[in-house]
Amino acid sequence: MRALLCKTYGGIDDLSEEEVASPKPGPGEVRVKVAACGVNFPDTLIVAGKYQFKPDPPFSPGGEISGVVDALGEGVTAVAVGDSVVATTLWGGFAEEIVIAADKVMRRPEAMDPVIAAGFSMTYGTAIHALVQRGALKRGEALLVLGASGGVGMAAVEIGKALGATVIAAASSADKLAIAKEAGADITINYTDQPLKDAVKEATGGKGADVVFDPVGGDFTEQALRATGWGGRLLIIGFAAGAIPKIPANLTLLKGCAVVGVFWGDFVRREPEANRANFDRLFAWVADGTLKPLVSETFALADAPEALRRLAARQAVGKLVVDLTK
Numbered sequence: 001m002r003a004l005l006c007k008t009y010g011g012i013d014d015l016s017e018e019e020v021a022s023p024k025p026g027p028g029e030v031r032v033k034v035a036a037c038g039v040n041f042p043d044t045l046i047v048a049g050k051y052q053f054k055p056d057p058p059f060s061p062g063g064e065i066s067g068v069v070d071a072l073g074e075g076v077t078a079v080a081v082g083d084s085v086v087a088t089t090l091w092g093g094f095a096e097e098i099v100i101a102a103d104k105v106m107r108r109p110e111a112m113d114p115v116i117a118a119g120f121s122m123t124y125g126t127a128i129h130a131l132v133q134r135g136a137l138k139r140g141e142a143l144l145v146l147g148a149s150g151g152v153g154m155a156a157v158e159i160g161k162a163l164g165a166t167v168i169a170a171a172s173s174a175d176k177l178a179i180a181k182e183a184g185a186d187i188t189i190n191y192t193d194q195p196l197k198d199a200v201k202e203a204t205g206g207k208g209a210d211v212v213f214d215p216v217g218g219d220f221t222e223q224a225l226r227a228t229g230w231g232g233r234l235l236i237i238g239f240a241a242g243a244i245p246k247i248p249a250n251l252t253l254l255k256g257c258a259v260v261g262v263f264w265g266d267f268v269r270r271e272p273e274a275n276r277a278n279f280d281r282l283f284a285w286v287a288d289g290t291l292k293p294l295v296s297e298t299f300a301l302a303d304a305p306e307a308l309r310r311l312a313a314r315q316a317v318g319k320l321v322v323d324l325t326k
């Protein structure tokens with residue numbers, strides 16, 4: 001089978017497409033013929049050895065897939081050969097086949113296209129966990145989303161609206177903000193041409209945001225904290241801008257607010273039932289049209305490095321997906 005391999009930690013340019021042996025499922029595992037694999041910012045970190053998870057090279061990046069189960073390991077009864085599934089794999093998805101634990105796969109809703117489904121689980125799974133379990137977002141509250149046209153950002157905009165919040169989308173260009181607006185944002189702010197704090201205060205009648213969703217980091221995080229209102233929750237999602245921020249702790253005292261970490265991968269491992277309940281809710285929202293995930297571009301396996309370059313260069317909107325049928 002063909003696979004995109006990271007043979008040693010390094011850059012995106014070091015990845016190579018190669019022919020490798022078909023993997024065999026062990027006890028409790030299934031093999032999935034991959035239809036498509038979502039592209040996520042963590043893929044750019046994992047190949048550099050800079051992510052929370054550090055698989056031993058050689059490995060394939062690619063953290064979320066859709067596909068069809070084509071072989072079962074010993075003792076697997078909950079899944080059958082021929083089932084259409086989705087799974088969060090963390091890595092291994094940029095390949096024609098992947099072996100994963102059977103309890104990690106979920107049935108793909110029939111109405112969901114395999115390409116859309118492949119780009120869904122990591123971003124929407126992270127965003128709902130952040131807003132519901134970590135941020136306790138309530139109907140009528142003001143939610144500020146940074147990087148609002150990116151993968152997790154757009155998911156947070158849509159889920160924030162589904163939960164009844166007023167959504168303020170912040171991004172770096174008019175085009176990106178138009179996409180966030182299309183996804184349901186009520187108010188948009190270009191945070192590269194005006195101070196975020198002032199714009200959010202103006203949009204909230206001086207109160208500040210109740211919940212802030214921050215996947216960007218760098219200098220934006222302190223601005224986001226300054227834009228947070230009394231009793232607010234600043235959700236630390238990631239650091240796409242590169243730098244891990246240090247924040248003035250006195251601001252949390254003055255605002256009576258909380259800075260809350262979000263680590264979806266570990267939530268899935270520690271609280272699988274709560275994660276499945278989140279997905280029941282997400283799939284119901286997809287079925288009734290509340291969520292309309294945007295895949296802006298698809299790539300063949302050989303072009304997966306180009307998709308990663310786009311993400312790293314801040315050029316992607318919505319989701320990029322590698323389509324193994326291309």
Ligand SMILES: NC(=O)c1ccc[n+]([C@@H]2O[C@H](COP(=O)([O-])OP(=O)(O)OC[C@H]3O[C@@H](n4cnc5c(N)ncnc54)[C@H](OP(=O)(O)O)[C@@H]3O)[C@@H](O)[C@H]2O)c1
Nearest residue numbers: 041147150151152171172215237238239240241262263264
């Ligand atoms: N905590 C968790 O459990 C979890 C789970 C999944 C992902 N994440 C993290 O969430 C972050 C976003 O992931 P994603 O897949 O949604 O990425 P993405 O689609 O590339 O979105 C990231 C956004 O960050 C903004 N950005 C600002 N400076 C940037 C820079 N120098 N390079 C790239 N983007 C920059 C961009 O928006 P503007 O141009 O509008 O600023 C971009 O749309 C990553 O740090 C990832 O590791 C965390």
